[in-house]
Amino acid sequence: MSDKKPATVAVRAGICTDTQFNAVVPPIYLTSTYSFPQMGEVPQYDYSRSGNPTRNMLAEALSELEGGAGGIVTNCGTSAINLLVSALLGPDDLIVAPHDCYGGTYRLFDSRARKGDFNVTFVDQGDPEALSAALARNPKLVWVETPSNPLLRVIDVAALCEKVKKVGALVAVDNTFLSPILQQPIALGADFVVHSTTKYINGHSDVVGGVLIAKEAEQAEELAWWANCIGATGAAFDAYLTLRGLRTLAPRMKTHEENSARILAYLQTQPLVGQIYHPSLTEHPGHEIALKQQHGFGSMLSFELDGSEQQLAEFVKTLKFFSLAESLGGTESLIAHPASMTHRAMSDEAQAEAGIKPSLLRLSVGLEDPDDLIADLDQAFTKAAEVKG
Structure with missing residues (x-):
């Protein structure tokens, strides 16, 4: 080392x-x-x-x-x-x-x-x-x-x-x-x-x-x-x-994590948010392992939208500061629908076995001001809630 x-x-x-x-x-x-x-x-x-x-x-x-x-x-x-x-x-x-x-x-x-x-x-x-x-x-x-x-x-x-x-x-x-x-x-x-x-x-x-x-x-x-x-x-x-x-990896990772923590706390208050996947949560099965082997929890998080397919589509479409795209880890925030994007090469059966549901969304939290990101999520959830399932 x-x-x-x-x-x-x-x-x-x-x-x-x-x-x-x-x-x-x-x-x-x-x-x-x-x-x-x-x-x-x-x-x-x-x-x-x-x-x-x-x-x-x-x-x-x-x-x-x-x-x-x-x-x-x-x-x-x-x-x-x-x-x-x-x-x-x-x-x-x-x-x-x-x-x-x-x-x-x-x-x-x-x-x-x-x-x-x-x-x-x-x-x-x-x-x-x-x-x-x-x-x-x-x-x-x-x-x-x-x-x-x-x-x-x-x-x-x-x-x-x-x-x-x-x-x-x-x-x-x-x-x-x-x-x-x-x-x-x-x-x-x-x-x-x-x-x-x-x-x-x-x-x-x-x-x-x-x-x-x-x-x-x-x-x-x-x-x-x-x-x-x-x-x-x-x-x-x-x-x-x-x-x-x-050269900027360390300060970027710090800000990524800080922004992710803010968004994670916000998501836990939203009625349209089902299960959240992030190792910083104490109920996460890998929480204690992450504490032992990681120097931080990272800024990637996933959650299931507890609503209809139409509500999920409206939520994603309405977002302004989370671009619908594959990849992750850039300065900009991204949102992905794994079932139809990053993991579409897997069969429906393989996705189901892995636990990847059609309602799952993945966020790569970027370096924008977290207040702006949360406001964007908030207005998108509001619009999605207005959609009849």
Whole structure:
């Protein structure tokens, strides 16, 4: 682990490293290729798919934040997941994945398993019996998503890793919802951490990217080889923008959380709001685990609208400061309907098993003034209440 605080790591990444002109902010290297000193002498960088100074700077910063030995910056979050399974798994290997994971992850694992690339079983990892039965099948990899998308379920990473290690499997954790500011899975026993850097790490909804971080240097080197081999690496300009976004990650996460807490308190007073999903609530099954392994509860929350389909549609349509869109973690507030948006790749049966109802809405709380956000929600609830179910 770094001897610096996370906020310092994020801000100082690459600062004052330019030795040519002493620029405080590091330059961006847009070149696709690099010259060789002479024939037979391979330089540190030869082609930007395999290595780029700007991209490597971002990878090093994120690896330090997560306490890893090395990281690979990819062209999107799904690409980071695909890189890991491509490098690790063969046709006879098994992944144990959560039944309520992000829809894109579910689609990737399910589709590749159907092709025979590997095997996958989706289980409720919060159910000790279901998890034990899955681990008895000797998996190669256990995929963890905590808090989960979109139901904010929390898994005890340390306890799970202890069980998984007994069967000789590896653990990968999707840490996108919290960022390394609020959770570091490697310190809890995980072997790999994945982020969609599109989300909080970049934080401005203008870059698509991902990162895969390994606990061990040997693993990181193998993953870097595979990333070059299959062309999964990210672009230099995207890495430059993400590095710029990273510098404000800590203060952004603080404000995101403060705004989310205000909205959570407001939602608890609304008659049209049914069940709320957020680990800060004491009645949340993962509340105590979150207190133990997280440095905050994050700003993602979901709730079920206790009304008709028409009322739900009116509520979403009337909002002014919550844009109806996929993704999350940007400065702007977003609202999503998981069943028809982020998780539409899952069958109705898989959604029902995961607990994703048609009435579920997911909020990514942004950095607007919380009074404005609450006023917007209030007028939308008022309009929805006027609709005849």
